Amino acid sequence: MIDHAHDLESVRGATERLLTAAAKMDNAGVTESSRLPGWSRGHVLAHLSRNADALVNVLRGRPMYPSAETRDADIERDAPRPLDVQLADLRDSAERFQEVGTAPADWSRTVELRNGVTDSASRVPFRRWAEVELHHVDLGIGYELEDLPDEFTRREIDFLTERFRGHPDVPALVIEEDGGRRIPTGGEGEPPLVVSGRRADLLGWLAGRRDGSALTVHGGTLPSLPPL
Template sequence: MTSPAAGPAGPADSTVPAADLAALRESTERLLAAVAGLDDASVAEPSLLPGWTRGHVLAHLARNADALAGVLAGRPMYPSAEAREADIERDAPRPLAAQLADLRDADARLGRAMDSLAGERWGATVALRNGVTDLASSLPFRRRIEVELHHVDLGIGYTLHDLPADFTERELENMVRRFAGHPGVAPLELRTGDGRVRRTGRAAAAGTEPVVVTGPPTELMGWLTGRTTGGGLTVSGGVLPALPPL
């Protein structure tokens, strides 16, 4: 299982991302409140992610917060892919009280790490997973992606249609950038009802047209992030192209 934010997170600059920090706090508090309403049995039940219980999702969220705090301190995001997976498997079976306390504590540590950054340090380049680098100022939105999409993945009543509109639009743009030029993604032209057109995937061969996919931003984002099969979309040719795993 990989992070939904493993690739580009969108444009970032060296300014203090105050709006992103505030939005992350709101997303985190909404998630924590929802998790507090679970019980031990429901934490052990399957999530919407294949092979993961809700406990796996919560463990991943806690360890991801610590990983991002480590990145801000100049440490590798994870010691290795194997260590990352082992930590999640170790922490997944815990009861709700332990999961919730760990998640709150990890988010507090990340919050302190972000709050400690002086203005110029937001412009520093940080190393993430799989050779990805970005500015430190991208991290609040990267963490928000984790929080919002995995809140949906818990399968506890929070759906793609509950995501804040500003998040949906920005994550759609993020996924368009992520798949731009990707050899495993067919040439795509994404159209929304507001008339906007976004192109992604590999370049179309001479004399060919991209696959045109039309639908609301929520449905497009859900498909591109692997959260839906694209049932709410229309496509030229009638069949959505396959997307690579995230």
């Protein structure tokens, strides 16, 4: 069972780690390239702020973004801002998310995200946790997949394997963690490919952050995964 209150506290902790780390940059560092193609670090920070507000919209029953074009334009508008403005916006938007998240609500209700995707309201805090943790890594300022909390890494692997389960563009797979846990995902087929490795490397591949070269594949070659 998803514990949204626990996940809200995890979001708070992850946000504080990100704010503390990002505060060590300077204005020039904000303009440098992130690990995401075509995005500066300012783009990543701006996206995180606007995503917090978008998830507030979701929890309040409003469209996540007015449109895809508006989402992209807002990120482009906010990306060049100096570091102090970026950090203040990130902190303020994070507090708005926490405020809505701690208000009395029916957490079993279904909410709508982007592109018609629906989910339980109770999983929205975990989705935000994933945004903060993975984009902290994307900034390229010393926080790596290996530094992610163990609980988050395990749960995000579960989330992504669930997302790819039954996907027509993904062959039958078994994800095998270095601790021995095995998770089926992908489409149908026998026998499935077995992809094994460290949790950080498995998460990196599933989340599109690593090429999978550190993984071991039994029964074939490592497939390309569709974008998230």
